[in-house]
Amino acid sequence: MSEPQPIHLSDYRPPAYRVTHTELTFDLDPAATRVKARLHLERHPEREAGELWLDGEALTLTSIAVDGQALAEDEYEVSADGLRIKRLPDACLLDTEVEIAPKDNTALAGLYQSGGMFCTQCEAEGFRRITYYPDRPDVMATFSTTVIGDAGREPVLLSNGNPVEKGELPNGRHFVTWDDPHPKPCYLFALVAGDLSKVEDAFTTMSGRHVTLQIWVEAENLDKTDHAMASLKRAMRWDEEAYGREYDLDLFMIVAVNDFNMGAMENKGLNIFNSAAVLTHPNTATDAAFQRVEGIVAHEYFHNWSGNRVTCRDWFQLSLKEGFTVFRDQTFSAEVNSAPVKRIEEVSFFRTAQFAEDAGPTAHPVRPDSYIEIGNFYTLTIYEKGAEIVRMLANLVGEETFRRGSDLYFSRFDGQAVTIEDFVACMAEVSGLDPTQFLRWYSQAGTPEIDAFGEYDYANGAYRLILRQRTPATPGQPDKQALHIPIRLGLVGTKSGRDLRLTLDGEDLGRDAVIHLREDEQEFLFTDVEEAPVPSLLRGFSAPVKLSFPYSREDLAFLMAHDSDGFNRWDAGQRLTLLALDDLIAAHRNGVEKVMDARVVEAFRVLLAENTDDKAVLAEMLSLPSEAYIAEQQPLVDVDAIFAARTFVKQSLAQELRDEFMAIYRANQSDAEYAPTPEQIGERALKNVALSYLISIEDEEAVALAQAQFEADHNMTDVRHALTLLVHSSRADLADPALRAFGQKWSHDPLVMDQWFSLQVTRPQSDALDRVRYLMEHPAFSLKNPNKVRALIGAFAGQNRVNFHRLDGEGYRLLADVVIELNRLNPEIAARIVTPLTRWQRFDEARQELMKSELERIRQEPLSPNVYEIVHKALA
Template sequence: MTMQPSNSVIYLKDYLAPAFWVEQVELCFDLSANQTRVHSKISFKRNPEREVDLPLELHGSDLKLISLNIDGGTLNDNEYLISDELLVIPKVPDEFVLEAEVEIDPANNTSLEGLYRSNTMFCTQCEAEGFRKITYYPDRPDVMAAFTTKVIADKDEYPVLLSNGNPIERGELDNNRHFVTWLDPFRKPAYLFALVAGDLQVVKDSFTTMTGREVALEIWVEPENITKCDHAMGSLKAAMKWDEEVYGREYDLDIYMIVAVNDFNMGAMENKGLNIFNSSCVLARPDTATDGAFQRIEAVVAHEYFHNWSGNRVTCRDWFQLSLKEGFTVFRDQSFSADLNDAAVKRIEDVAMLRTAQFAEDAGPTAHPVRPDHFIEISNFYTLTIYEKGAEIVRMIANLLGPDLFRKGSDLYFERHDGQAVTVEDFVAAMADVSGIDFSQFMRWYSQAGTPELSVSDAYDSDSQQYRLTIKQSTPATKGQEEKLPLHIPVKVGLLDAQGSDLPLILSEGEASGEQGDNSRVLHLRAAEQTFVFDQITNAPVPSLLRGFSAPVKLDFAYSQEQLLHLMRHDSDGFNRWDAGQRLALDALKAMICQFEAGHVPELGSTLVEAYRSLFNAQLSPAILAAMLALPSEAYIGEQYAVVPVDAIHACRKLARKTLAKALEAELRQCLTENQLPGDYRPTAKDIGKRCLKNTCLSYLMVLEHSDIVASCWQQFERSDNMTDVQAALVQLVHSNQDDKAKAALDKFEQEWQQDALVMDQWFQVQASRPHPDALARVKALMEHNAFSLKNPNKVRSLIGVYCNQNRVNFHSLDGHSYRFLADVVLELDRMNPQIASRLITPLTRWQKFDEQRQQLMQAELKRIAEADLSKDLFEVVSKALP
């Protein structure tokens, strides 16, 4: 009997515990490219807390049912109901064993969910709801069970057979086939299931845990990538050591495996004991990967490893709690990267991304709370809000508690909930119990969408020697949430005297964390408006507000240019020192944009030029200096406007860079020379900082296009032994007006790297971001290149994603051709890979930020998409985006 598929909205308020628990799962896979057989044997037990006689409901998608029986008895067709999404058995005992055999087609599974083929290997992706494409199962995170998995395949084609846990048996079968059986002793939800089979090679190492246990470490890759694993292995060992030292968390299995996969929707997946990675997040060698790639690998390897506790041992009760594991783990991997590298630079990088992309998400039609209250397709909530803003919520808790209490809170959380599927309330309760802080108001961070705005004013009374900070908070209305309540916001502040030194902070009015007299205090903003009074301040100070970006908010304070210069030169908080420079640059750029829109030739004021000049003598680390020399991005500048002046932003930022390059040419040349690095490449924080600074100087000087600099850039491109310097030079050549040099460089790069898929992704990115009028035509032509495939998410992101998100002046061309191009690609992709299609469409959903002509063009494409037969993923995004 069949049922119709459902496209309904799922609400958090409707959560019910499952009608049946699963005790144990036994799986057997007989692998074949088009006809894989999956036999499942699942032990069920009725949940005594739910109503009696409830039917058994199992999720299933794209499955061909071969057989079905309960306790050995075969079910007839009239004993169950089946649809495209569910298998329902109305009458079942309270305890029973269900056996099912299904057939699936991995080779044609272009969604890259469930079991699919990547090149010649089998692999899986089961988060969030991919396991239902493998077999019939209650595919929800609160159903946890021990898994035993037997994998059978041809011995020559698939000599390596991997799954979760520890291998317990292996052997030979007829017809040149073999098998390996794996046992995962830890109960887990189905989204953490993993399987890999292929002709792979392995890099092995080991790690001795804090209790003396030896853990085998393995990174499995296709043979051509075996020389690219050392950095990932080193990062894994560093992460294991850090997690023991900082969080007291020890790894639990005998083996920890990573597999690199070319076709993958996400960055990586934390499947218990068998992490499956997008190859871009694990493979690196100095000649093929940039510093940014090395750092990303370090962070992603750590992130997935940290999930072993914050996600696997303690998991989510339901998908509304996704940030419970992702926000906490992002915070953990950010802290790890900060400890291993330059902490201030790491914070700058994280906040720069948050304030452009996540703040834009908060202000757009798909804005949602960190814990959404409803969804149609859960894949649409793997967003920056869930991950990055979720991490900021955890960071705020850490700011409110301080490091010692935060560690006690995390220890209590892990001990209390090991082996459980829990909620964000459980996490926050552990923090409240160790600190005594009332987090009831703070919980609004999880339920209110949008970016809060702080308006700050100050006053100094010389007679009483008191300094007052008055802070007002508000959050703009978002779709479905017109009224916003005050949040509990930690605002970390410092006060600088005339010499730039931090003043001791003695608070007479207002609640704060930290010791009286500390140079930084965390103010507890709870009301819509509060005043904080500091005593014993002998002269009017300059406030350093929101140090370390202590809360994900927009800050409005009427800083004068002199105050910003003072902070830029003296603030002891590295993030705020950079931020003062960004504010100074933003003010200068906005003045230029105003001149441009008034029909005048814009000019960059001398204040910013001299401020940047002073940086070269400020004894800053190379990494910080590089960050401070970088102008705000076009995306971030655009976020400052209700209606984005696309062309004005591009023209004025370009002119500002040229003005700075001319004025600071001598300093830039000297800095370029001083930061050359002899010897072998090293991905250390110090060397990465020097390369970044050198290439920042080169990017400024190339704006001038002096013949000697162009020659120097070409020499760097031709002779460098590391991809960081090669790619930096390639970008400058391709993005310049030196068309002959650009073509020659692109041809040479392609010839050398055409067999390396990841390096060719960089080749696509450089061209997609080229801010020349032929950009769209170039992108369309590159889609026909033999190294490009619409079926590969990395290729789509590298070419189409980069063009639509980073080449703003061309994507938002008034002819609307790029909008139509993106809509066409999204419609084609939706038939193959709905997840990637629904993420790629994001630029069109931000139509409210643009002028009326662009709005109409973007809406027209959204309406055209809406008229098609769409996946749930794309339907949900488009329906929210349309007015």
């Protein structure tokens, strides 16, 4: 393959021609689907008439005509990446017919087959694998689609919009025509055809319109759709109440697909979901899966406005729709679940994974300056950091003003493809905010770091807070500018244990306020502070930054007990535990005896004695920082020392607080019928955290409880947790029979088998790599299925750090072998799964050389643009 070339934001030009209406006809056949396209074209007013470029990949052109006249061979050129038409009038009709082979499409982009079912994935640039088209988001057209299929093999024929005609055809075939009246870019096109069954419900909008809701699945999965349907209806009602956004078609459909690169896709009126993101049942899905489905269903539905009705001008603006919509789904999930727990979960993941992305070779701004393959920019930076920026903006202007700004944005740009500046300008217009400095968040890569220092003036009752900001250099951006960083804070009195009133520059800000850091260094003097405080900084994680403050361990234990902000209480516990872990990591490296910090033990003892209604928060506070998060705090990652230190802390707490953990477990056992309610989820989480501690010391009573919990088979949350604890222990006499029984019972269910794969390859024992190789040959595994790859290879490389980073380099070699094979089958998944190898600079010299060697081996292959971009950046 030729060396891929970057695409630059600075090179953006509007399209030469607009497509006002698109007519498609699909004559489905696994080996030879024929696609007829009629494009109603008109010249863009900013461009001159003449040449037209249409994107296209893996297409066989069979006919082409303009205004009904077939083109001569010298009037167009076909290449591997598209079609060039040399002369066109200002307005015309372009007809093309192509042939494609869905059954051979292992990349799962464009039109492909999944288990005999036809389906599409067009975001970001998959439509060019369906027909010749200006495959860019700023070309928006209404669509009319006719799907023709075999009535026996494909009784269900779906596409975007509303069905307007259907009928029978000769030779056992039939058709359905769909009309989508809302202009959309081709990345939102969707088609599904196969033998599917549906569950149907209805929703009445705030204006009284009736909307039919359908979820299409394989017949055996009909009993796994209730939660998704209920989540959809909650999301529709919430979007009306929170944003005033009403659904705009007569029909809304979701389809579950087993082979899918993403979680789900917001195609207009026909959302295509990875089956893992829609199917749930208490016997097969965990609490986390129920909550994930609820969040993804909401996310894709919310895209109907933040992404579909108003979309992005170009792919550099991807966070315009994704960051905003992630913020919307996070807000929704916080309101229907435990808000503190949702924030803890979001930030815990963000600080582990997105901070690592910012610190790695593929670091990029939320709006990148260039890319080689847009599929590589569906990243945590675009989605999660983009959401944090929207959250900051919402907090800066206030809830009511943010709603007015979003109303203005949706009304002003309805039916248009716009930019991040357009969104921020609407917020600035309604609030008076000067967005100039704030917009740097979108263009500047890296994680800002804040050094904070505080001093209490006993004589004058004042507290002086000094904040200094800096952002480390990232690839292509050595110099950084100061950002506008909102810091939410409180001052917690050391005598009273309560938030003190905040007076700044003579203004009473209440007991919880936001201060604004805009300079490289700023000083804030709070007056009338009646007692010495401990500052509670960055409450609710009010900005996506790393904060350093010289808290003593006593300060952190105090905040754990007294901070009124649930997130900061949790964070204080994490910080306290990290300080103890730092000592233990150093002890392990130096070969000296490990000693547990008694202050951590006492802090956990206080937590375990707490009488709280929000058991999910308590479960989070009792959970230790992950190995990945601990690694992010270390200048050099020592996987063995981190594993040893974390294991020591867990076992020490279990030994010291054995009776307390056992009491927690027993107090939260329940035989109540399963329900994914916040209360039940909290009980299960707390019970299972306690059991995890007890199993770490292989307490015989706890082992028996884990075995009993597995055998009770009450719900998948408890069953999977118990099985994981047994498999990750040294009790092979209990683990092996349980694994066999679980595998045999669920061999027919692909999603449950994915769980079975993951829990085995994440075990800390040294045989984990051998298990990966063995399970890759299992009949339920396939490299062609992204869910399987993530469950087996992704879980091993991403979650089993002590075995993936073996000093013999065999973990790295296995991942490189898989990446090379996937590069040929599915480049998008190959590029995503190679990430653990790209962080080689964080490790010791021996591991660095081993990881680089495998990256070099990958680089010698004929690479797709997806993998080429990632590997070359990693080795730059």
